[in-house]
Amino acid sequence: MALKGNLRDFSITQLLNLISMARKTGTLILERSPEQLFISFREGKLSYARDGTDSSGLAMVLYRSKKLNAAQVRAITQKAQGITDKELGLLLINSNYLSQQEILTSLQSYYLNMFNRLFTWSEGLFRFENELLPPADKITVRIGLENLILEGTRRMREWEQLQDEIPSLDMALKFSDRPGVNLRNLNLNVEEWKVISFINPKNTIHQIAKATKKNDIEIRRIVYSFIQAGLIELIRPVGVPVPPPPVQSKITPPQASKTEQKSLIFRIISRIRSL
Amino acid sequence: MQTVKMVVTGPFNAGKTEFIRSISEIEVVSTEKKISSEAERVKAHTTVAMDFGRISIDENLVLYLFGTPGQRRFDFMWEILSEGMLGFIVMVDSARPETFREARNILETFHAYAPTPYVVAANKQDDADAWEIEDMRIALRLSSQVKLLPCVATDREAVKKVLLELLYSILEEMDTSDVPSADEKRSVG
Numbered sequence: 001m002a003l004k005g006n007l008r009d010f011s012i013t014q015l016l017n018l019i020s021m022a023r024k025t026g027t028l029i030l031e032r033s034p035e036q037l038f039i040s041f042r043e044g045k046l047s048y049a050r051d052g053t054d055s056s057g058l059a060m061v062l063y064r065s066k067k068l069n070a071a072q073v074r075a076i077t078q079k080a081q082g083i084t085d086k087e088l089g090l091l092l093i094n095s096n097y098l099s100q101q102e103i104l105t106s107l108q109s110y111y112l113n114m115f116n117r118l119f120t121w122s123e124g125l126f127r128f129e130n131e132l133l134p135p136a137d138k139i140t141v142r143i144g145l146e147n148l149i150l151e152g153t154r155r156m157r158e159w160e161q162l163q164d165e166i167p168s169l170d171m172a173l174k175f176s177d178r179p180g181v182n183l184r185n186l187n188l189n190v191e192e193w194k195v196i197s198f199i200n201p202k203n204t205i206h207q208i209a210k211a212t213k214k215n216d217i218e219i220r221r222i223v224y225s226f227i228q229a230g231l232i233e234l235i236r237p238v239g240v241p242v243p244p245p246p247v248q249s250k251i252t253p254p255q256a257s258k259t260e261q262k263s264l265i266f267r268i269i270s271r272i273r274s275l
Numbered sequence: 276m277q278t279v280k281m282v283v284t285g286p287f288n289a290g291k292t293e294f295i296r297s298i299s300e301i302e303v304v305s306t307e308k309k310i311s312s313e314a315e316r317v318k319a320h321t322t323v324a325m326d327f328g329r330i331s332i333d334e335n336l337v338l339y340l341f342g343t344p345g346q347r348r349f350d351f352m353w354e355i356l357s358e359g360m361l362g363f364i365v366m367v368d369s370a371r372p373e374t375f376r377e378a379r380n381i382l383e384t385f386h387a388y389a390p391t392p393y394v395v396a397a398n399k400q401d402d403a404d405a406w407e408i409e410d411m412r413i414a415l416r417l418s419s420q421v422k423l424l425p426c427v428a429t430d431r432e433a434v435k436k437v438l439l440e441l442l443y444s445i446l447e448e449m450d451t452s453d454v455p456s457a458d459e460k461r462s463v464g
Contacts, residue, residue, distance in 0.1 A: 258452075261449060265446050268336070272438050
């Protein structure tokens with residue numbers, strides 16, 4: 001029977017546990033428009049992962065992990081066109097430029113980054129293809145799923161909490177009115193400074209995430225830490241009309257003139273005072 | 276006979292029933308049920324539909340106080356109870372910080388149902404473990420415009436003060452309702 005369904009009904013942790021326990025080999029394809037992820041397993045262990053929209057080869061993975069600089073990547077793509085990832089890996093190892101361990105660590109980190117994104121998906125279609133294996137020219141790894149599931153479960157809890165605190169990325173941010181707080185004295189890292197530079201009531205969190213190349217969980221984490229530190233506040237973006245309250249039509253405040261309403265409130269005040 | 280209503284809401288075991296009981300002129304009509312869940316067994320009974328108290332204002336006007344069930348599984352009642360209310364009170368147990376987040380969520384939910392004035396009552400301020408009011412304001416992420424009032428729900432005078440503060444807020448709202456986007460200015464956060 002095909003292993004397919006929706007993560008809404010069968011959670012990602014249940015699915016991964018099943019793959020691990022059944023020592024499955026094949027590729028799990030997950031779709032949540034517009035995202036598509038391909039996660040491959042060999043005998044129940046993570047072996048390869050790729051984003052449907054990102055066909056980065058090894059050179060780009062090493063660039064992202066800062067093992068190669070931009071000029072080196074350019075040189076590789078120009079001089080070694082058509083070279084496979086395995087061939088490139090061997091070339092870098094044989095020329096003593098990088099060790100096998102460095103290449104594998106970069107790839108593991110790249111695959112895990114993609115794999116961990118799954119834990120923020122509460123819904124999305126999935127199917128497991130037994131016949132679909134990683135392309136032969138790609139370098140695969142072998143990572144047991146048990147610890148990844150445990151770590152992922154922790155991420156899910158964090159994700160749920162972050163969603164609770166920041167329910168929508170369509171909100172904007174503004175600096176809190178806290179006289180005496182000087183941003184320059186704050187101990188922020190580069191990524192946090194990037195986000196800070198975009199804080200403006202006109203920018204939604206979603207736009208800030210896009211501008212700073214952060215995924216949902218990364219931007220939520222940073223925004224949440226700023227909110228907790230009392231640096232910023234969530235606000236409705238400037239220019240966005242106030243939505244009508246959802247059940248406004250059903251709310252029926254006393255139908256009376258303002259004077260009558262006030263008189264009514266004064267009567268209640270007077271009575272409660274006298275109790 | 277004209278009737279108006281106010282709603283008393285808040286997390287499980289925040290003191291809503293006690294609050295209404297302290298001020299109601301009738302024995303509170305309570306739909307309490309024995310607690311079955313071990314996790315929620317901090318008290319013997321809980322409200323499952325609503326509490327209902329009454330204060331006769333004069334011969335033509337009656338104020339009803341409705342207490343909402345505190346447990347999330349009964350939240351289908353919230354929207355029904357919020358309909359047509361003058362304002363609402365969010366009760367928070369000052370000694371149980373683990374319920375602050377839930378209180379905040381309830382506040383936001385009610386405010387979305389009906390953007391009427393509200394106050395937050397920091398209940399059980401007589402408890403040795405009660406948080407300071409200003410600490411609670413930060414933890415609940417309430418702006419300085421939101422009234423956060425110390426309260427002991429078993430103390431009739433404290434309950435009266437909370438009700439009066441809500442009524443003053445309603446009056447203020449009426450005075451400013453001609454100013455556009457008054458609701459926008461009131462930050463719940």
